[in-house]
Amino acid sequence: MPRLAILVCRKYPEAHPLDRTLIKELRARNPDLEVVWAPWDDVSCDWKSFDMVLIKAPWDYQERVAEFWPWWERATSQTRFFNEPQVINWNIHKGYINELAAHGVPVIPTRVLPKGCHLARAPATDLAGILGDGVVAALGHDLVLKPAVSASGMATVRVSSPEQWADPRTAAWMGDLLGQRDMLVQPYVAGIAQQGEWAMFFIDGRFAHAGLKLPRQQSDGAAVPHLPSPAESAAGRVVDLEMHVTEHPEPGMVAAAERILAQAARIAARLPPVGRASLPLSAAPTEGDGTVFPFLYARVDLVKNPRTGPFAAIEAPFLLGELEVFEPLLLLTEAPATVGLLDQAIGRRLRLLAALPN
Numbered sequence: 001m002p003r004l005a006i007l008v009c010r011k012y013p014e015a016h017p018l019d020r021t022l023i024k025e026l027r028a029r030n031p032d033l034e035v036v037w038a039p040w041d042d043v044s045c046d047w048k049s050f051d052m053v054l055i056k057a058p059w060d061y062q063e064r065v066a067e068f069w070p071w072w073e074r075a076t077s078q079t080r081f082f083n084e085p086q087v088i089n090w091n092i093h094k095g096y097i098n099e100l101a102a103h104g105v106p107v108i109p110t111r112v113l114p115k116g117c118h119l120a121r122a123p124a125t126d127l128a129g130i131l132g133d134g135v136v137a138a139l140g141h142d143l144v145l146k147p148a149v150s151a152s153g154m155a156t157v158r159v160s161s162p163e164q165w166a167d168p169r170t171a172a173w174m175g176d177l178l179g180q181r182d183m184l185v186q187p188y189v190a191g192i193a194q195q196g197e198w199a200m201f202f203i204d205g206r207f208a209h210a211g212l213k214l215p216r217q218q219s220d221g222a223a224v225p226h227l228p229s230p231a232e233s234a235a236g237r238v239v240d241l242e243m244h245v246t247e248h249p250e251p252g253m254v255a256a257a258e259r260i261l262a263q264a265a266r267i268a269a270r271l272p273p274v275g276r277a278s279l280p281l282s283a284a285p286t287e288g289d290g291t292v293f294p295f296l297y298a299r300v301d302l303v304k305n306p307r308t309g310p311f312a313a314i315e316a317p318f319l320l321g322e323l324e325v326f327e328p329l330l331l332l333t334e335a336p337a338t339v340g341l342l343d344q345a346i347g348r349r350l351r352l353l354a355a356l357p358n
């Protein structure tokens with residue numbers, strides 16, 4: 001009997017409640033398929049024993065990169081992951097957003113600061129000095145700083161007020177992180193806190209459903225700033241967001257997300273394969289040609305273009321905030337039809353994999 005693992009972690013052994021239905025549905029639809037949750041950090045797990053691993057919720061990798069990477073390298077040589085390892089490796093560093101921008105995708109303007117770059121600018125005791133030439137001139141004084149490899153808003157902060165810019169903890173926070181990681185700088189998109197961000201979900205390149213992500217309300221009704229400052233982040237505060245399916249994405253959003261995904265697929269289809277030989281990728285697979293779309297699942301996060309300040313020169317109404325093709329929450333419990341699409345996409349891959357030489 002073919003075996004499918006759904007990748008999770010011991011911290012979230014059955015994924016998010018809004019995706020938990022996946023295993024029950026896949027089992028019910030495929031009586032001849034064994035489907036199990038598999039935590040990446042379960043050392044007793046025999047990855048070779050799976051025909052395919054669907055990546056779902058390895059949601060502590062960003063905090064455990066030193067353990068995750070060696071595991072990932074080993075496991076990808078032992079079984080087939082979806083999305084494919086080269087696609088994950090490309091997507092895990094948020095610098096991909098500038099590659100998409102170079103191919104004409106409208107994105108939130110983004111500067112990537114490489115790990116250690118601040119050392120060349122010593123003594124960098126204020127944030128503008130650490131960011132280096134031209135960043136403030138191009139992106140303004142209302143900035144988001146975040147690690148290039150991150151998830152769930154880890155170490156994602158906003159620096160806006162003169163007090164925050166002058167606070168020595170701001171420069172210290174950025175210097176500390178740059179000592180360990182590449183960092184991203186973006187202008188703050190104010191609309192996210194009020195209108196939210198839209199998430200467009202695709203299965204095998206077909207639009208499936210949309211979600212709306214908003215900062216969670218405080219139970220006492222108190223207004224809490226959307227993103228923490230560096231000082232608050234150092235004290236442990238993380239952005240707190242909630243996402244649900246929405247039937248009403250703004251007109252034009254689905255088409256905008258489709259164009260972005262098509263461009264991303266052309267890039268992903270050309271990435272050199274990594275890990276155990278898997279299926280050939282094509283940005284436009286045709287029935288029976290043995291290729292598959294590079295993204296079994298994909299989430300395109302869009303924000304409305306504020307059209308002022310650093311955004312004024314951008315024409316497009318919607319900007320890419322994130323293309324998540326590694327470990328997106330899919331909201332499957334709220335989108336039952338998407339489970340059917342996912343089941344078909346998995347079935348197609350299992351059939352093609354079964355025909356590969358071992």
Ligand SMILES: Nc1ncnc2c1ncn2[C@@H]1O[C@H](COP(=O)(O)OP(=O)(O)O)[C@@H](O)[C@H]1O
Pocket residue numbers: 108144146150151152153154156186187188189190192197213227239241321322
């Ligand atoms: N440029 C930005 N402007 C406003 N809010 C942002 C910006 N970048 C990130 N955020 C907020 O931080 C959250 C997490 O950042 P994101 O880039 O989506 O990374 P991840 O979801 O991988 O942690 C977003 O959902 C959004 O609420």
Ligand SMILES: [Mg+2]
Pocket residue numbers: 301322
């Ligand atoms: Mg995000």
